[in-house]
Amino acid sequence: MxxxxxxxxxxxxxxxxxxxxxxxxxxxxxxxxxxxxxxxxxxxxxxxxxxxxxxxxxxxxxxxxxxxxxxxxxxxxxxxxxxxxxxxxxxxxxxxxxxxxxxxxxxxxxxxxxxxxxxxxxxxxxxxQGYHSEINVLDDLMTTRVTSHIGLRDVAERITPEAVEKAIGLAEDTFRRAGKDRPHIAVAALNPHAGDNGKFGREEIDILQPVIRAAQAQQKHVTGPWPSDTIFLKAKRGEVDAVVTMYHDQGQIAIKLMGFDRGVTVAGGLPIPIATxxxxxxxxxxxxxxxxxxxxxxxxxxxxxxxxxxxxxxxxx
Missing domain, CATH: 3.40.718.10 (Isopropylmalate Dehydrogenase)
Structure with missing residues (x-):
């Protein structure tokens, strides 16, 4: 290779x-x-x-x-x-x-x-000892994760305001390192239909929406939470620069289907540029x-x- x-x-x-x-x-x-x-x-x-x-x-x-x-x-x-x-x-x-x-x-x-x-x-x-996480890149699209290599049963309890804020910040920082300021960052929901107003879970209402509003108040271009079964359609059309996913396969399956032979992993947050x-x-x-x-x-x-x-x-x- x-x-x-x-x-x-x-x-x-x-x-x-x-x-x-x-x-x-x-x-x-x-x-x-x-x-x-x-x-x-x-x-x-x-x-x-x-x-x-x-x-x-x-x-x-x-x-x-x-x-x-x-x-x-x-x-x-x-x-x-x-x-x-x-x-x-x-x-x-x-x-x-x-x-x-x-x-x-x-x-x-x-x-x-x-x-x-x-x-x-x-x-x-x-x-x-600072915050860092694996980032996946496909052409001009980037994904970060709130949780990564853990079991699905442990995901929900790891979705905290601080964790979501860090994942958003990591996407911003990585884009700046690559030479692009103020990217459009879309946050994926955890639950089906983005929770459907709390019918399928309250993580979107209690955690994701307040974090997104706070980011917008700081003039960051952050939107969501978007249902995870549609957000990558927007990403594929080039309407967003980055997607913050809640767990590993939520983003990985979409990225690999969109371009397995072009996907890149970046060691986000570390003081050294590293890619594979x-x-x-x-x-x-x-x-x-x-x-x-x-x-x-x-x-x-x-x-x-x-x-x-x-x-x-x-x-x-």
Whole structure:
């Protein structure tokens, strides 16, 4: 996938790129994609002055431990070590953003992830204690979540005014990082028919409506709560910039149906721009040169915009 990305027109001209990882892993991937891409090997001291496409060599996994489409402790450890290195470089100001391919959570967990997901792991690694959450992006549409990787039976009790406010704020902040001010943010309802005036639940009346009114009083372009079975029709027509959903699948199903091969996940709220394609590891086609690079290219392009704004903000501080 990464070899295919680097082979796309304009990618190597859009940013100075440092590829992090084991040489034999890169070579295996490039061979599977039937591509030859020249890389200049550098060390950490050269990253500040590096231009173009370069490779920072690491030794994280033995060649015999690489198992295509296999969940192993060794592969999980390799992924975490490469991620840790990228995070350390970003926190040191040596890189402006991080793009990673899909992680297999089972492999990461076996290697000691010890977190709900890689986003919580990232926050812990860099010592970030503020609010953050996974954001999904499809073209010009963004979704944030009030709750994420929890069971459905636990969702309703987590829908609080503070949680909804934070999800709205996260969407606003992420749009600003991407260069757009005052986005139109639509809030999805929790219950069918947006509760139907309390007939199917009072979360819309007691929680969502007051938060939305307060946001509007602050001159924020926030509307809703909209029934979740219709809000994405408005989103598809381009009438809103972001949708705040109440739980994971409420937004994920819609986004993936609208454009599975273009979806991007952003680590929202963190002090480092981080993006990855929204699809999974696709073990069923791994090693067969069938992967669609579309979502990875979208993630790269979004990350470049975010990284440029991030660098400009640091320079102005």
């Amino acid at each position: 990464i070899a295919k990305l680097l082979d796309q027109q304009g990618v190597k001209d859009a940013a100075d790129i440092v590829l992090i990882g084991d040489q034999h892993v890169w070579q295996q991937g490039a061979q599977q994609a039937a591509l030859t891409i020249d890389l200049v090997q550098i060390d950490e001291a050269e990253i500040d002055t590096q231009q173009g496409l370069a490779w920072l060599s690491m030794q994280t996994i033995a060649p015999e431990d690489v198992k295509i489409a296999g969940v192993t402790v060794a592969s999980g450890e390799s992924s975490l070590r490469c991620l840790d290195k990228a995070l350390d470089l970003a926190m040191a100001g040596k890189v402006d953003g991080i793009l990673f391919g899909p992680f297999n959570k089972a492999a990461l967990t076996s290697a000691g992830l010890n977190a709900e997901d890689e986003h919580r792991y990232i926050a812990r690694h860099i010592g970030f 394609p929204a699809h999974g590891t696709a073990f069923d086609i791994a090693g067969q040169n069938k992967a669609n690079v579309g979502a990875t290219l979208q993630a790269f392009n979004l990350l470049v915009r975010m990284a440029r704004n991030h660098r400009a903000s640091r320079a102005a501080a």
